[in-house]
Every structure is written in structure tokens, then in C-alpha cells.
Amino acid sequence: MTDISNSTKDTKVAYLGPAGTYTQLAALRQFGDECIYVDCSSIDDVFAAVENNSTHYGVVPVENSTEGAINNTQDCLIDSNVTIVAEKVVSIEHNFLVRKNSDAANIDSIASHKQSLAQCRKWLSANYSGVKQVECASNAEAAKLAQSTQGVAAIAGEMAARIYDLEILDSKIQDQKNNSTRFLILASKNTETEPSGNDKTSLLLYTENKPGSLFRLLQPFEELQISLSKIETRPSKKEAWEYVFFIDFEGHVKDDNIAVLFERLYSSAVEIKVLGSYPSRRHSD
Amino acid sequence: MTDISNSTKDTKVAYLGPAGTYTQLAALRQFGDECIYVDCSSIDDVFAAVENNSTHYGVVPVENSTEGAINNTQDCLIDSNVTIVAEKVVSIEHNFLVRKNSDAANIDSIASHKQSLAQCRKWLSANYSGVKQVECASNAEAAKLAQSTQGVAAIAGEMAARIYDLEILDSKIQDQKNNSTRFLILASKNTETEPSGNDKTSLLLYTENKPGSLFRLLQPFEELQISLSKIETRPSKKEAWEYVFFIDFEGHVKDDNIAVLFERLYSSAVEIKVLGSYPSRRHSD
Numbered sequence: 011m012t013d014i015s016n017s018t019k020d021t022k023v024a025y026l027g028p029a030g031t032y033t034q035l036a037a038l039r040q041f042g043d044e045c046i047y048v049d050c051s052s053i054d055d056v057f058a059a060v061e062n063n064s065t066h067y068g069v070v071p072v073e074n075s076t077e078g079a080i081n082n083t084q085d086c087l088i089d090s091n092v093t094i095v096a097e098k099v100v101s102i103e104h105n106f107l108v109r110k111n112s113d114a115a116n117i118d119s120i121a122s123h124k125q126s127l128a129q130c131r132k133w134l135s136a137n138y139s140g141v142k143q144v145e146c147a148s149n150a151e152a153a154k155l156a157q158s159t160q161g162v163a164a165i166a167g168e169m170a171a172r173i174y175d176l177e178i179l180d181s182k183i184q185d186q187k188n189n190s191t192r193f194l195i196l197a198s199k200n201t202e203t204e205p206s207g208n209d210k211t212s213l214l215l216y217t218e219n220k221p222g223s224l225f226r227l228l229q230p231f232e233e234l235q236i237s238l239s240k241i242e243t244r245p246s247k248k249e250a251w252e253y254v255f256f257i258d259f260e261g262h263v264k265d266d267n268i269a270v271l272f273e274r275l276y277s278s279a280v281e282i283k284v285l286g287s288y289p290s291r292r293h294s295d
Numbered sequence: 296m297t298d299i300s301n302s303t304k305d306t307k308v309a310y311l312g313p314a315g316t317y318t319q320l321a322a323l324r325q326f327g328d329e330c331i332y333v334d335c336s337s338i339d340d341v342f343a344a345v346e347n348n349s350t351h352y353g354v355v356p357v358e359n360s361t362e363g364a365i366n367n368t369q370d371c372l373i374d375s376n377v378t379i380v381a382e383k384v385v386s387i388e389h390n391f392l393v394r395k396n397s398d399a400a401n402i403d404s405i406a407s408h409k410q411s412l413a414q415c416r417k418w419l420s421a422n423y424s425g426v427k428q429v430e431c432a433s434n435a436e437a438a439k440l441a442q443s444t445q446g447v448a449a450i451a452g453e454m455a456a457r458i459y460d461l462e463i464l465d466s467k468i469q470d471q472k473n474n475s476t477r478f479l480i481l482a483s484k485n486t487e488t489e490p491s492g493n494d495k496t497s498l499l500l501y502t503e504n505k506p507g508s509l510f511r512l513l514q515p516f517e518e519l520q521i522s523l524s525k526i527e528t529r530p531s532k533k534e535a536w537e538y539v540f541f542i543d544f545e546g547h548v549k550d551d552n553i554a555v556l557f558e559r560l561y562s563s564a565v566e567i568k569v570l571g572s573y574p575s576r577r578h579s580d
Contacts (some may be wrong), residue, residue, distance in 0.1 A: 075535035
């Protein structure tokens with residue numbers, strides 16, 4: 011069993027880097043300043059670090075309230091063997107960053123992560139219509155690029171502005187003012203958590219590609235009055251146009267009625283993969 | 296009423312460009328060589344062209360069999376008022392392209408869209424391990440670059456090879472042989488289509504954010520034995536962590552039982568937006 015709140019200065023935490031990403035912010039809010047943080051250059055690398063036990067935990071983004079699911083994380087959840095032990099919601103406020111003392115009129119390109127560019131689509135078309143957009147692996151990479159290259163501005167968080175010594179020309183430029191990202195805290199396979207009284211369980215379900223199969227999959231939840239908090243589909247990658255369902259529901263795998271749920275689910279699902287049970291968080295803290 | 300098969304040399308079709316994209320290929324397969332094609336630089340621009348009647352039709356990608364939904368298109372379907380009048384599935388087959396009469400031994404970089412480079416990862420590491428990869432906004436852009444720059448090869452479709460006068464050094468180089476993209480053909484709001492006998496209807500459904508609401512939404516489909524072919528969720532963009540459902544089902548809005556379906560749906564959905572009824576296509580043609 012793992013008690014995530016008992017992290018010490020020896021606890022190793024992998025996160026989607028480089029330093030200054032919103033993922034690092036989520037990791038710091040979860041584990042505090044004392045841990046050993048390992049920045050990874052991709053979501054796949056965070057999963058690998060947890061899977062091969064080179065770190066105790068991993069932190070990855072899974073969903074943004076405006077832009078939706080992070081496909082790369084979903085695909086890693088399909089392919090990897092890790093356990094979700096917690097979630098963390100962080101408010102995402104984007105800033106328009108330039109090198110200090112540079113001329114805002116001379117910006118010839120704007121760098122950011124693809125999702126951040128999408129989250130600021132209206133602001134960009136109102137203010138920098140036609141200016142070239144450069145997709146970077148992360149917001150922090152974009153900030154780094156803005157620091158090193160003349161004429162490049164970046165869209166990133168306040169922490170990235172501080173780390174890469176950039177000037178904030180405009181703040182809160184995202185289209186939706188209420189813009190948050192949900193992050194997952196991962197631990198190694200089969201890590202057990204204890205019910206907190208307000209938990210969520212994440213499952214992966216493969217069904218037969220037949221009429222009514224999704225309805226039959228949801229029926230046990232309705233019969234047992236178990237509330238679904240989320241359903242997502244992704245291509246199964248086994249056959250073209252076949253899907254796998256990501257389902258989050260309220261409850262913990264150790265709750266009594268969940269055993270009954272699983273029994274009933276097994277009769278309508280081809281395959282079930284439990285991704286983890288963990289305390290539910292809807293708001294940033 | 297619109298008969299999409301009656302396109303003439305005056306029919307204007309907007310597509311996600313530049314010339315040589317797979318979207319143009321989908322457009323050509325749908326409308327033939329005779330139409331006036333207008334290339335747009337973004338998916339939003341294709342929707343705008345159809346919405347403000349500057350073209351009769353628009354063509355956009357909506358889903359790839361390996362990579363999943365195209366979020367930008369889904370978000371435009373939420374925000375715009377257009378009608379889906381057809382779908383088209385195109386097999387995505389990548390080719391390795393170089394400037395004619397150039398020396399294959401002198402390739403120092405390989406340009407393509409990020410997704411295409413990923414789709415050819417095994418082929419690239421078997422044949423061009425260590426050669427620099429250049430990410431472009433589209434495969435067509437990559438082909439353009441290969442034509443204009445010595446030593447640059449491109450990964451793109453056959454049409455891009457023709458348009459940019461490149462030589463196909465190798466074909467079908469993608470790792471996954473069964474790789475297709477589904478495209479939507481859009482027309483202006485309230486365009487009517489006639490049942491073909493094998494149709495699909497696309498809906499957008501907003502439900503209350505309450506336990507069991509998705510189940511209640513699916514119940515009428517089960518009761519009437521109407522087969523769902525697809526369900527996707529996207530953030531509603533109204534409230535954080537609220538979702539809108541994209542549902543495709545078998546049938547045409549003019550079918551008798553669909554009127555009953557709609558009556559029942561209205562009792563459990565807050566809002567229903569009909570995106571269109573059109574002939575169903577699962578395979579490329």
C-alpha cells in the first residue's frame with residue numbers, strides 16, 4: 011500500500027518537463043518542495059520511469075477543461091501497466107511572453123504547445139492574426155525558445171516567465187476564463203489505495219463491435235446507481251474504426267457494491283483494465 | 296434540397312489545403328475534376344466559407360482510424376451552422392518523395408507532418424536511421440519543401456508527388472497498413488438530403504450534468520433498436536468539466552422511427568443539434 015501524503019526528501023517524482031511546465035506546478039502542489047524531481051521530455055518517458063521503478067511517482071496531464079483529453083496520455087494508459095493513485099486540478103492561465111526590453115511590434119512568430127495555441131485561438135486571431143505559430147513540445151520549451159531567439163514570443167505560465175526571465179506583455183489570454191487542467195499521479199502497477207470516502211475509479215473497457223454494446227455496458231452502472239463522471243472513446247488500434255472506452259465512476263474498487271458492478275460488467279465487456287481508484291478532485295487546490 | 300452528385304463546373308468546394316493534402320484527395324473523389332476548388336489554410340476557414348455561402352461545399356477531416364477524432368473539426372461543428380451532407384473515407388498511404396533525378400544517397404533531411412513521421416517510424420528507422428526529420432504543417436507543405444530544397448525528401452501522398460513534380464522512391468511506407476481518414480462534406484445550414492437506404496445521422500447532445508444522464512440519453516436508442524455507430528465527448532466550453540456528446544446512429548432524420556426517437560430524446564437532453572443525415576461509408580472508395 012502507498013500513502014502518497016508520506017513523501018519524503020527521498021521520494022522521486024517524474025514529470026513532463028522541462029522545468030516551468032504546468033505539470034511541474036501540479037507535481038509541486040502534490041508533493042511539495044522536498045522531493046527529488048526528474049523532468050522527462052515526453053509523456054511516454056514519465057510512464058516508462060514509473061513502470062521500470064526508476065521513480066516512485068509520475069505526473070502527467072490527462073484532460074483540459076477547454077481542449078479535452080490528452081490523447082498521448084490516454085494511449086499510454088492503454089499500453090502501460092501503472093496505477094493512478096491521485097488526481098490534481100490546476101488552473102491554467104496563459105500569458106503572452108517576450109524577451110525583456112524587446113519590441114512587441116517585431117514579433118514574427120508565436121511559440122507554444124499545440125493545446126495552448128488552441129486554448130488562445132480567439133485571442134490570437136484578434137491580436138496576432140496571420141503571425142506564424144510554432145508548435146513546441148511544451149510551454150516551457152516555447153518560453154526557452156522565446157528567450158533564445160529574436161522575434162519569437164511565447165504563450166506559457168507565470169512560472170515559465172520567471173524561470174526563463176521573460177516579460178509578461180499580457181496575461182489571462184486564454185479564451186475560456188475558467189480553464190483548468192487535470193493531472194494524474196501515477197505509481198507502479200498494483201499499488202493499492204484506501205477509500206477516502208470521496209473516490210473515483212478509472213476503467214478501460216473493450217466491448218464487442220455490435221449494436222447496443224455501449225448501452226449494455228452502461229446498464230450495470232444504472233442498475234446499481236453508480237454515477238459515471240466521464241466517458242471517452244479512443245481508437246482501439248487493433249482494428250480500424252473500433253474503439254475502447256475510458257470510464258470514470260464515483261466509488262472505490264474496495265467498496266462493496268463495486269464488486270457486484272464488476273461481476274455484471276464482465277458479462278458485457280470483452281476486456282476490463284482497472285486504471286486505479288483515487289480521491290476525486292473537481293477544483294484546483 | 297441538394298443533390299450532391301449533381302455538381303457542375305460552377306460548383307465551388309472549399310477544402311483544407313494547400314493543394315496536395317489528403318483532404319483535397321477526398322474532395323476530388325467526391326466531386327471530380329470539374330469543380331472550382333478553393334484551398335483554405337485552416338479547418339475554421341473551410342467552415343466559414345460554407346457558412347457565409349462563399350462556396351457551395353466544404354471538405355474537412357473528422358477522424359483518423361489510428362489517431363482518433365480531429366478536435367478542431369468537432370469544435371467547429373459545435374460553433375458553426377452547417378450541415379453534413381456526405382462522408383468520405385480515404386486510405387492514407389504514405390510515399391517517400393524526392394526531387395526528380397536527385398541522388399537518393401544525398402538526402403540529409405526528411406520532411407513531413409508530425410503524425411506522418413510517427414506513422415512511418417519503423418520504416419524510417421530501418422531505412423534512414425539518424426537522418427534529420429523536419430516537421431511541417433502538412434504533408435503538402437513538406438512536398439513543396441522537398442521540391443524547393445536540395446537534399447530534402449518528403450513523406451506525402453501520391454497527389455502531392457504529382458503536384459510538386461516529385462519522384463516516388465518508395466510507396467506504402469506507413470507502419471500500419473490499415474490506416475484511413477474519414478472526411479465530412481459540409482453544405483449550408485438546413486440543406487436537406489434524401490434517404491439512400493444506408494444512412495447515418497450525426498447529432499450533438501447536451502445533457503444535464505447529473506448521475507445517469509448519459510444512460511437515459513442512450514435508452515431511447517436501445518428501446519427503438521437504433522444502432523449507435525459512434526459516441527464521442529468534448530468539453531461543452533460553457534462550464535468547466537461539462538461535456539457535449541457527439542452521437543452517430545444508423546438511420547435518416549426522414550425515417551419514421553427517428554421521429555419517435557427525437558420525441559424521446561427531447562425528454563432527456565437539454566439541447567439537440569442535428570448535424571446531418573448522409574449515406575454511411577466505412578471503407579474507402
